Amino acid sequence: MDERRPKMLHPAAEEMRAAATQLPAFYEIPLEAARDRMRSALIRQAEPSSLRVADVIVPAGDRGIRVRAYRPPGHRNPALVFFHGGGWVFNDLDTHDELCRTIAEVAQCSVFSVDYRRSPERTYPAAIDDGDVVFEWLVTNSGEFDVESGAFALGGDSAGGTIATALAKRIRDRGARQLAAHFLLYPVLDYWDPGTPSYDERGPGFTVDRSFMKWIWDAYLPSQWVREDPHLFPLHGSLAGLPPTVLCVAEYDVLRDEGIDYARLLRQAGVPVTLLVADDQMHGFAHHLALIDTAKDMVLSAATHLGRTLRGG
Numbered sequence: 001m002d003e004r005r006p007k008m009l010h011p012a013a014e015e016m017r018a019a020a021t022q023l024p025a026f027y028e029i030p031l032e033a034a035r036d037r038m039r040s041a042l043i044r045q046a047e048p049s050s051l052r053v054a055d056v057i058v059p060a061g062d063r064g065i066r067v068r069a070y071r072p073p074g075h076r077n078p079a080l081v082f083f084h085g086g087g088w089v090f091n092d093l094d095t096h097d098e099l100c101r102t103i104a105e106v107a108q109c110s111v112f113s114v115d116y117r118r119s120p121e122r123t124y125p126a127a128i129d130d131g132d133v134v135f136e137w138l139v140t141n142s143g144e145f146d147v148e149s150g151a152f153a154l155g156g157d158s159a160g161g162t163i164a165t166a167l168a169k170r171i172r173d174r175g176a177r178q179l180a181a182h183f184l185l186y187p188v189l190d191y192w193d194p195g196t197p198s199y200d201e202r203g204p205g206f207t208v209d210r211s212f213m214k215w216i217w218d219a220y221l222p223s224q225w226v227r228e229d230p231h232l233f234p235l236h237g238s239l240a241g242l243p244p245t246v247l248c249v250a251e252y253d254v255l256r257d258e259g260i261d262y263a264r265l266l267r268q269a270g271v272p273v274t275l276l277v278a279d280d281q282m283h284g285f286a287h288h289l290a291l292i293d294t295a296k297d298m299v300l301s302a303a304t305h306l307g308r309t310l311r312g313g
Contacts, residue, residue, distance in 0.1 A: 007251075007279045007280040008280065009252050009280060009281075009282060010280040010281060010292050010294055010295070012288070012291055012292045013252070013280070013281060013282050013285065013288070013292060013295075016288070016291075017205070017206060017207070017282060020207045021205065021206075021207065023037075025207070025211070025212065026038070026090075026207075026212065026215075027211070027212065027215040031089075031120075034090070035089075035090055038086065038090045038091060038095070039090075039091070039092070039094065039095055042091065042095040042096075042287050043094050043095055043097070044097070044098045044290065046097060046098065046101060047101075049101060049105060050072065050073050050105075051070050051071060051072055051101060051104055051105065052069075052070075052071040052072075053068065053069065053070050053071075053101075054068070054069050055067070055068050055069075055093070056068075056069060058133060058134050058137045059137070060130065060133045065114065065115060065116070065130050065133060065134055066093065066115040067112050067113065067114055067115065067134055068093045068097070068100070068112070068113045068115075069110065069111070069112050069113075069145060070100050070101055070103075070104040070110065070111040070112075070113070071104070071110045071145065071146070072104055072105060072108050072109070072110065074108070075146050076146060076147070076148040077108060077109050077110045077146065077147065077148060077151075078109045078110070078147070078148050078151030078152070078153065078180060078181075078310040078311065079109060079110045079111075079112060079138065079142070079145070079147040079148070079151065079152050079153065080103065080104075080107070080109050080110070080111045080112070080152075080153045080154070080155050080181075080183060080306070080310075081112050081114060081131065081134060081135050081138060081152070081153070081154050081155070081164075082096070082100055082103070082111050082112065082113045082114065082155050082156055082160070082164075082183075083113075083114055083116060083127070083131060083154075083155070083156035083159075083160030083161070083163040083164050084096040084113065084114075084156065084157065084160045085156065085157040085158025085159050085160045085161070085185075085186075085284075086118075086158065086159060086160075087119075087158070087159050087212070087215075087216030087219070087220075088118060088119040088124075088127060088159045088162075088163075088216060088219065088220040089118055089119050089120065089216055089219050089220075090118075092115055093113050093115050095287075096113060096157075097113075098287070098289060098290075099157070099286050099287065099289070099299070100113045102289060102299060102300070102303060103155075103183075103299075103303045103306065106300055106303035106304055106307065107303045107304070107306045107307035107310065108307050109151075109153070109306070109307060109310055110145060110146075110147055112134065112138060114130060114131055114134050116130040116131060116163065117130055119216075119219040119220045120219040120220075123219075123220055123221060123222045124220055124221060124222050124225070124232055125166070125231065125232075127163050128163050128166045128167055128170070128231065131154075131163050131164070131167045132167055132170060135152070135154070135167065135171070138152070139152065139177070150177070150178070150180065151180045151310055151311075152177075152179055152180060153179060153180055153181035153182065153183055153243070153306070153309075153310055154167055154168050154171075154179060154182055154183070154243075155181075155182065155183030155184060155185075155306070156183075156184065156185070156187065157184075157185035157186060157187070157286055158185070158186055158187065158188060158255075158283065158284070159187075159188050159216065159220075160187075161184040161185065161186070161187025161188060161189070162187060162188045162189065162234060164182065164183075164184065164187075165182070165184065165187060165189065165234035166230075166231035166232070166234055168182055168242055168243065169230060169231055169234065169237065169242070170231065172241045172242060178243070179242075179243035180243060180244075180309070180310050180312075181243050181244055181245070181246065181306060181309040181310050182242060182243045182244065182245040182246070182247075183245075183246050183302070183306045184245065184246070184247045184248065184259075185248050185286050185299075185302065186248065186249055186250050186253055186255050186256075186259060186283055186284075186285075186286075187234075187247070187255070187259060187262070188213075188255060188258075189233070189234050189235040189255070189258045189259065189261075189262050190233050190234075190235040190236070190258045191217060191227070191233055192210060192213040192214050192217055193214070195210060195213075195254070196254075196256075196257035196258055196261070197257055198253065198254050198255070198256040198257040198258075199213075199254045199257075202251070202252050202253055202254050202256060202282075203254045206252065206253075206254070206282060206283070208253065208254060208255075208282075208283040208284070209254060210254065213254060234262075235258055235261060235262055235265070238269070239262075239265050239266050239268075239269040239271060240269040240270060240271070241269075241271075242266065242269070242271050243271070244271065244272040244273070244274075244309050245263070245266055245271060245272070245273045245274070246273075246274045246276070246302055246305045246306050246309055247259060247262065247263050247266075247273060247274065247275050247276070248275075248276040248277075248278060248298060248302045249275070249276075249277055249278070250277075250278045250281045250282055250283055250285055251277060251278065251279045251280065251281065252280075252281065252282040252283070253281075253282055253283040254283070255283065260275070260277075263275040272309075274305045274309070276298060276301060276302055276305070278294070278295065278298045280294055281294065281295055281298065285298065285299075286299050
């Protein structure tokens with residue numbers, strides 16, 4: 001039996017949770033209105049910093065993929081290719097600008113945030129394909145961005161963590177190169193049905209609940225899919241040979257248990273894991289850096305561990 005006694009949800013997080021539950025669920029309003037509501041809740045004014053920030057377009061056949069590069073001072077920094085969360089349906093480069101800036105500054109790595117194709121307009125595996133194109137382009141053009149050769153990581157929050165994990169498996173299976181690190185904040189790693197115990201423990205009363213997770217999975221899944229697909233459901237399949245992982249979960253989150261299970265399975269597969277548990281936070285706490293001190297502390301700790309892992313520490 002798990003004898004952990006978590007802290008209470010942080011008062012500021014509880015205030016946000018209560019306010020959010022007074023609004024219609026995202027899946028109850030038109031999609032573009034839901035996307036606008038999410039953007040308005042998450043976008044923050046950037047603080048002055050020493051980062052060099054620029055948007056670039058990565059060629060992808062007859063189209064381009066927008067990527068925002070965050071580069072700290074210095075030369076030959078390692079690089080993190082980052083995928084934003086939002087249930088594969090919401091969010092963009094702007095909603096995750098503050099988080100990417102924080103990671104780049106604390107981990108002292110260049111962060112490349114990917115504006116991948118979203119669902120339901122483009123279902124699985126479009127987002128992973130976009131990430132693959134960006135990753136290989138960055139490897140080829142690493143000199144242009146002064147990236148340390150061989151020091152590449154993949155990461156993301158929530159649904160972005162699914163993309164990062166699936167892509168890490170692709171890269172491992174190709175056998176062409178080794179990733180230096182994997183960075184995951186409360187990732188989606190398995191299907192909502194039947195779900196883990198945290199779905200029943202931490203879903204009721206939160207906006208990210210079983211109904212929300214069913215809705216985003218329905219938007220993301222293609223017309224034909226199989227439950228055994230290890231890239232669609234990264235908790236499954238072989239985890240051997242994946243890179244050292246920094247994984248953070250929130251106590252008050254339906255995804256808590258699958259994140260903890262993933263850390264356990266990685267360790268069983270011989271993969272070094274740093275597991276951090278935000279025991280007074282809910283899903284999405286990485287967007288609350290300016291509002292909740294313990295949320296900020298957790299993100300700073302995770303980013304510090306990422307920097308050490310990227311440098312072999």
